[in-house]
Amino acid sequence: MNQTKRYFLELSYKGTPFHGWQKQNNALTVQECLESALSTYFRSEISIMGSGRTDTGVHASMQVCHFDWEQEIDQFRFMKAINGILPKEIAIHKIREVKKDAHARFDADERSYFYRIIFRKDPFLEDLAWLSYFQPDVSKMNQAIEALLVQEDFECFSKVNTEVNHFRCNIFSAHWEQNDNELVFHITANRFLRGMVRAIVGTLMEIGLGKRSPEDMEKIILAKDRTKAGKSAPAKGLFLSRIKYPELIYLD
Known part of the structure; x- marks a missing residue:
């Protein structure tokens, strides 16, 4: 039986077409796009937690979020595939495994x-x-x-x-x-x-x-x-x- 692992994603995005980071009803957001892409790749529903919100139209040259998955992730395959699924305004730059209790929001110094x-x-x-x-x-x-x-x-x-x-x-x-x-x-x-x-x-x-x-x-x-x-x-x-x-x- 595989144990759940936690991963940090580093990404950037152009905020122009999005109504901010946080998922909401009837509005396109960065979180929604990223969760959809991850769920498509893993063929399982994935939820993410970001380091913080950005408002409508605000950009990020570096944002961080975390998610959990039960297996080891092939970083090269993952990076190539996930960036192909995501819209052109969002790019994943790095994925790193972290401690199980690491938190993208609360652990930021x-x-x-x-x-x-x-x-x-x-x-x-x-x-x-x-x-x-x-x-x-x-x-x-x-x-x-x-x-x-x-x-x-x-x-x-x-x-x-x-x-x-x-x-x-x-x-x-x-x-x-x-x-x-x-x-x-x-x-x-x-x-x-x-x-x-x-x-x-x-x-x-x-x-x-x-x-x-x-x-x-x-x-x-x-x-x-x-x-x-x-x-x-x-x-x-x-x-x-x-x-x-x-x-x-x-x-x-």
């Missing part, structure tokens, strides 16, 4: 996102970046970031009516990177609230464009009120980019 803003129209980035015709003051935005690194309660950047027990997050790093006609925001934390990164980017852009001062960031955070922060940046510029796990969970 760090999560990273980046957000891309471009300043001239680019047909190749139409669905992958926020087009802004106004150049913000990056130094002011980086100055405002300092408040993010010393605070822990980010209710002001969370979507309302979200099912969480608390709004505390530890932000380990955050910075803007300028490359020619592109500006990229990088942020890493132990966890993120729903809509948090897009709300932070939107608020920082208002600071960079002179609509608020860098000193306002601390006041916004301490207010714990979503209406005090800026408008959310468009979903299409956001990418889940890295999830870090302790090495001890892997068996291979």
